[in-house]
Every structure is written in C-alpha cells, then in structure tokens.
Amino acid sequence: MALALLDYLDSVKERDPAARSRWDVLLYPGVWALGLHRVAHWLWVGKLYFLARLVNHFSRFMTAIDIHPGATIGRNFFIDHGFTVIGETANIGDNVTIYQNVTLGGTNPSTGVGGKRHPTLRDNVVIGSGAQVLGPIEVGEGGKIGANAVVTKDVLPNTTVVGIPARPVPVDLVHYSPGFVPYGTPCGEDLDPVRARLAEMEEELAALRRELQALKAREADLPEVKAS
Structure with missing residues (x-):
C-alpha cells in the first residue's frame, strides 16, 4: 500500500515541474479528490449510496473537484488544480492527466435509459484546461485534448484535437513536442x-x-x- 502511494506521488511529480517533493504532491487538491473518490466508489459499489454521496459532497467542498462516486478511475490519475467535474458513467484509464475547469459531461439519451452517458478515456490521455468532453464518446490511448476544446466525437489514439468543435491537429506532434505534453496543447506557431x-x-x-x-x-x- 505504501509503495503504491509512493509510486503514485512520483507519477504526479513527473508531470508537474512545480512539485519539489512528494510532500508537495500530498497537498494537491487533485490527490485528495482521488483518494476520497476511492472511498466513495467503494461505498457506491457496495450500494451504500447515501454514504458515497456524503463522501463525495465532503470532497467537493474540500477540493472544488466533483467526481461522481460511480465513475471508474484507473491508476495514477492526476487532476492538476481544481474545478473539474466527472460524471457517473465516466471511465478513466491509467496515467490520465486532467487540468483545471474540465468537464467529463453526460448526455440525456433519447430513450430515457441512463446507460452509458459519459466519456471513456483510455490510458495516457491528457485533457487541457477548460475542455468539455461530452457524451458516451471514447478518447483513444495517448489522445490529447487542447485547452478549451469541445469534444463530442471519438478521438483516435495518439491524436491531438483542438477547437470548437474539436478537430485533429494536422501535424506530427512528436516533432514539435516530444514526451509529455502539458495541457494537451503543444506550444508554437507551427501548431x-x-x-x-x-x-x-x-x-x-x-x-x-x-x-x-x-x-x-x-x-x-x-x-x-x-x-x-
């Protein structure tokens, strides 16, 4: 358990150059929000819905991050800063990074059946600040969502999308921004x-x-x- 926590803190530190130590990372609201979500999700799966909601309410008050207890989240998930909303049927893979003011929002199915209403994010996805990812769509592994983009359609693996509505950036991103791309938005006029x-x-x-x-x-x- 302790080793898993240390691995998680190190994974966050690798993605945030502002973190000087693991102790710094421990104070991040995204880290607290994820920890409390683990508790809320465990209660939700156990059908203790009121207690799960209570933990969720406390977490939202403390961190300004609202993660529905029903959302499924993988390993090393990192929310950098707050004011993020993640819906009930969202499914998030491993090593996903989300910046501030992001919404993983749902749609209201015409059938009236709840079902899958929120996005699925595969491993190593990065979502820039202010982005809105809406509906039961899928962002493929390694996909990147640029800041303030509005995404309503599937994103192919290892593809960066920007704009409203979001469209793929027609350049080779490895040439411009090798490695991890903060905010999902490589910088430079060439982009x-x-x-x-x-x-x-x-x-x-x-x-x-x-x-x-x-x-x-x-x-x-x-x-x-x-x-x-």
Missing part, C-alpha cells in the same frame, strides 16, 4: 492548423513545379518530328 495546412500546400505546389520542369526538360530533349 496553428491553418499555418500547418498552408505549409503542406506549399510543399505540394513545389513538388508539382518540379514535376512540370522535369516534363519540359524531357520534351526539349526529344527530336523534332518533321512533317512529311
């Missing part, structure tokens, strides 16, 4: 989707010009055909 698309079009135009020049050169080398 602007319009600039990236313009760069791609310029490369395509240059390639077409080279092909045209090669064709002209071949035509110039051909012998002239005399009319009979």
Whole structure:
C-alpha cells in the first residue's frame, strides 16, 4: 500500500515541474479528490449510496473537484488544480492527466435509459484546461485534448484535437513536442492548423513545379518530328 502511494506521488511529480517533493504532491487538491473518490466508489459499489454521496459532497467542498462516486478511475490519475467535474458513467484509464475547469459531461439519451452517458478515456490521455468532453464518446490511448476544446466525437489514439468543435491537429506532434505534453496543447506557431495546412500546400505546389520542369526538360530533349 505504501509503495503504491509512493509510486503514485512520483507519477504526479513527473508531470508537474512545480512539485519539489512528494510532500508537495500530498497537498494537491487533485490527490485528495482521488483518494476520497476511492472511498466513495467503494461505498457506491457496495450500494451504500447515501454514504458515497456524503463522501463525495465532503470532497467537493474540500477540493472544488466533483467526481461522481460511480465513475471508474484507473491508476495514477492526476487532476492538476481544481474545478473539474466527472460524471457517473465516466471511465478513466491509467496515467490520465486532467487540468483545471474540465468537464467529463453526460448526455440525456433519447430513450430515457441512463446507460452509458459519459466519456471513456483510455490510458495516457491528457485533457487541457477548460475542455468539455461530452457524451458516451471514447478518447483513444495517448489522445490529447487542447485547452478549451469541445469534444463530442471519438478521438483516435495518439491524436491531438483542438477547437470548437474539436478537430485533429494536422501535424506530427512528436516533432514539435516530444514526451509529455502539458495541457494537451503543444506550444508554437507551427501548431496553428491553418499555418500547418498552408505549409503542406506549399510543399505540394513545389513538388508539382518540379514535376512540370522535369516534363519540359524531357520534351526539349526529344527530336523534332518533321512533317512529311
């Protein structure tokens, strides 16, 4: 148990350069919110719904983070800062990072049946501050949601989406931001989707010009055909 806690604190420290020690991490509201959620979820699974809600209410008061007791959360989950809402049927994998003011919100199914209403986040997902991830969608492993994005459709694995509505960023992120990407949003002008698309079009135009020049050169080398 102690080793698991130390591993968790170290995983948070790796993702937050502001943390100077494990003691620092122990004071983070996201760490407290997760610990209290573990208790609330255990009570919820045991059908002690009122007690689970009571723990949830206390946790929300203490941390400004609202995690429904029914939400399922994997290992090394980290909420950096507060004011985050996670719904009842949300399913979160391992090593997921969420920044402040994020909502994993639900939809109201037209059938009126509760069912799966909230998102599923696979392992190693990063969600930037202010993002809204809505409905029973899936964010694939290694997916990144940019700050203030509104996501209503599935996100493919190892894909970064930005904007309202969220769309994939058409660049190779490994080139710009290797390793962990804070806030799910690699920085730099080269990450602007319009600039990236313009760069791609310029490369395509240059390639077409080279092909045209090669064709002209071949035509110039051909012998002239005399009319009979």
